[in-house]
Amino acid sequence: MAVLKVTPSKDTPKRDIAASFGSHRLGLSDALVWALAIFAYFFLGAYHQLGTQVIIMIILALSLDLAIGYSGIESLGHAVFFGIGAYAAALFALNVLSEPLTGLVVGGLAAGAFGFVTGLLVLRVRGLTQVILTIAIGAVVLQVATTWKSVTGGDDGLAGYQVAPILGRYSFDLYGHTAYLYSLCVLAFVFALARILVNSPFGYVLRGIRDNDQRMRMLGVPVAARLLLIYSISAAIAGVAGAISAQVTGLVATDSLSFLLSGNVLIMLLIGGMGRLTGAFIGGIIFVIFSDRAAAIDPFNWLFMLGGLLILAVRFTPQGVGPWIDRMGGYLLDRRRKP
Amino acid sequence: MTDLLRLEAVTAGYGYGAAAIENVALSLPRGSSLAVLGRNGVGKTSLLATIMGLTQMASGKITFDGGEIGGIDTYERARLGLGYVPQEREIFPSLTVEENLSVARVDRGKWNIESVFELFPRLAERRQNFGNHLSGGEQQMLAVGRALVSNPALLILDEPFEGLAPVIVDQLVEALKRIRKESDMTFILVEHHVDLALSLTVQALILDRGQVVWNGKSNDLAGNKSVLSSLVGIS
Numbered sequence: 001m002a003v004l005k006v007t008p009s010k011d012t013p014k015r016d017i018a019a020s021f022g023s024h025r026l027g028l029s030d031a032l033v034w035a036l037a038i039f040a041y042f043f044l045g046a047y048h049q050l051g052t053q054v055i056i057m058i059i060l061a062l063s064l065d066l067a068i069g070y071s072g073i074e075s076l077g078h079a080v081f082f083g084i085g086a087y088a089a090a091l092f093a094l095n096v097l098s099e100p101l102t103g104l105v106v107g108g109l110a111a112g113a114f115g116f117v118t119g120l121l122v123l124r125v126r127g128l129t130q131v132i133l134t135i136a137i138g139a140v141v142l143q144v145a146t147t148w149k150s151v152t153g154g155d156d157g158l159a160g161y162q163v164a165p166i167l168g169r170y171s172f173d174l175y176g177h178t179a180y181l182y183s184l185c186v187l188a189f190v191f192a193l194a195r196i197l198v199n200s201p202f203g204y205v206l207r208g209i210r211d212n213d214q215r216m217r218m219l220g221v222p223v224a225a226r227l228l229l230i231y232s233i234s235a236a237i238a239g240v241a242g243a244i245s246a247q248v249t250g251l252v253a254t255d256s257l258s259f260l261l262s263g264n265v266l267i268m269l270l271i272g273g274m275g276r277l278t279g280a281f282i283g284g285i286i287f288v289i290f291s292d293r294a295a296a297i298d299p300f301n302w303l304f305m306l307g308g309l310l311i312l313a314v315r316f317t318p319q320g321v322g323p324w325i326d327r328m329g330g331y332l333l334d335r336r337r338k339p
Numbered sequence: 340m341t342d343l344l345r346l347e348a349v350t351a352g353y354g355y356g357a358a359a360i361e362n363v364a365l366s367l368p369r370g371s372s373l374a375v376l377g378r379n380g381v382g383k384t385s386l387l388a389t390i391m392g393l394t395q396m397a398s399g400k401i402t403f404d405g406g407e408i409g410g411i412d413t414y415e416r417a418r419l420g421l422g423y424v425p426q427e428r429e430i431f432p433s434l435t436v437e438e439n440l441s442v443a444r445v446d447r448g449k450w451n452i453e454s455v456f457e458l459f460p461r462l463a464e465r466r467q468n469f470g471n472h473l474s475g476g477e478q479q480m481l482a483v484g485r486a487l488v489s490n491p492a493l494l495i496l497d498e499p500f501e502g503l504a505p506v507i508v509d510q511l512v513e514a515l516k517r518i519r520k521e522s523d524m525t526f527i528l529v530e531h532h533v534d535l536a537l538s539l540t541v542q543a544l545i546l547d548r549g550q551v552v553w554n555g556k557s558n559d560l561a562g563n564k565s566v567l568s569s570l571v572g573i574s
Contacts, residue, residue: 201441201442204434204438204441204442205442207431207434207438208431208434208439208442212429214393214413215429216442217412217413218391218393218413218414218417218425219417219442219443219485219489220415220418220489221414221417223414
């Protein structure tokens with residue numbers, strides 16, 4: 001019988017950052033959405049504020065994708081982290097320091113901490129019960145924000161805080177140019193972080209948990225701890241999105257905690273495609289721009305059009321638009337290669 | 340030789356109702372191997388599930404490497420050195436072969452991803468393929484490889500040859516022999532191919548209705564046609 005020769009490990013336990021961030025599973029849609037995001041700055045004209053809203057929603061959708069798309073955590077209350085990040089950043093600017101980058105960190109930490117605490121409860125269950133719990137937590141926090149007027153401003157919202165220039169140089173202007181670039185830089189950072197995360201061994205573990213959590217336990221993975229970690233990270237990123245929103249708009253309203261926002265961000269992911277990061281880009285862009293245009297065309301019935309869009313998206317691209325773009329791109333490339 | 344695994348009067352099941360295994364006792368010395376035999380539905384998989392902490396234990400004691408493990412979580416048992424290859428293989432479909440291996444890897448022994456690829460060259464060729472793009476035989480190789488890279492002290496295999504083509508079964512049998520020879524790994528094998536199971540193991544036990552009805556050397560059982568006929572249904 002042949003003797004098995006065991007060689008020293010050449011495998012991937014120490015996957016470096018470059019490997020995790022490399023071209024792993026990059027598709028055509030990745031390049032497309034980044035090009036759009038960068039060049040949009042020069043072509044947006046009067047729509048920089050809308051562009052900023054798109055980017056904020058993309059960050060929020062990215063955070064939800066880490067929870068739902070990569071880890072199988074079902075949530076319909078993700079806006080609560082967005083709102084907490086927004087309130088934390090606004091209160092920090094109002095009472096402590098108006099420097100925006102520190103405010104981002106504060107918003108992220110506050111939401112991440114809340115994600116950690118609520119995750120201890122939410123992650124004990126799965127499926128519909130989990131969804132209901134996330135909705136319930138969102139409803140409780142919304143009620144607290146509405147009634148605790150001395151801190152949150154209640155239904156009037158929290159306003160009157162100043163945000164200092166970024167790095168002491170770049171002030172937020174009326175036209176939203178600085179806000180657009182600021183939020184785009186944060187998006188680039190968050191995207192890089194998320195990409196490293198999902199292509200690291202930790203990311204593989206998350207996908208394994210999503211596929212079969214029981215099997216992952218049998219392999220020695222503390223599933224509950226891993227899920228709690230990604231849920232907290234996801235919440236922190238949602239909080240960063242909320243903090244940007246608070247900083248660039250100068251107002252935090254209770255609708256930043258609403259079920260409607262949670263539902264909207266889930267729709268963005270459904271449109272763009274879950275578990276692929278770029279789905280957040282595609283879904284965020286389509287959703288926010290479509291909503292804006294639909295509301296401009298018919299302010300009373302625009303939700304009807306939005307519903308129609310969702311039905312069409314689910315009917316014709318059940319995995320989201322992202323994979324469809326990849327397939328179309330692959331088809332076109334194949335046609336070009338043929339003699 | 341010290342016992343690596345010891346079960347004392349273990350009764351366990353799935354929630355309320357009848358126990359799946361009842362008053363089971365066994366001891367498995369380090370470096371040994373055990374075939375668990377019996378007809379369908381007698382509790383073979385439930386016995387393995389109980390060792391892994393996937394059932395509710397009503398009574399008894401399970402000791403692994405000298406420590407009581409009856410009350411600890413499944414993932415902690417795996418971390419202590421219990422490797423489990425389930426009957427359904429349960430490959431992660433959204434991960435590649437290499438990623439399936441890397442999520443299980445624990446650097447505490449001689450097995451790593453490259454040595455698994457040496458053991459199963461077919462997996463090396465498929466290292467970038469997703470789990471759901473593998474054949475049944477390749478999935479089984481991956482399931483075994485994934486258990487190996489955690490460098491378990493005890494490898495538990497639940498019907499690893501079920502539904503596989505004879506040529507794949509031969510490859511897996513060869514691999515198991517090499518694993519034993521090279522790693523001195525202890526293992527438990529649940530298998531319907533009785534001759535195969537007995538040829539690969541030192542000890543054997545037969546379960547019937549959740550209870551151990553025969554326990555002894557595999558060689559002795561292989562020559563005892565009457566026991567095999569009456570308790571396992573082999574003519």
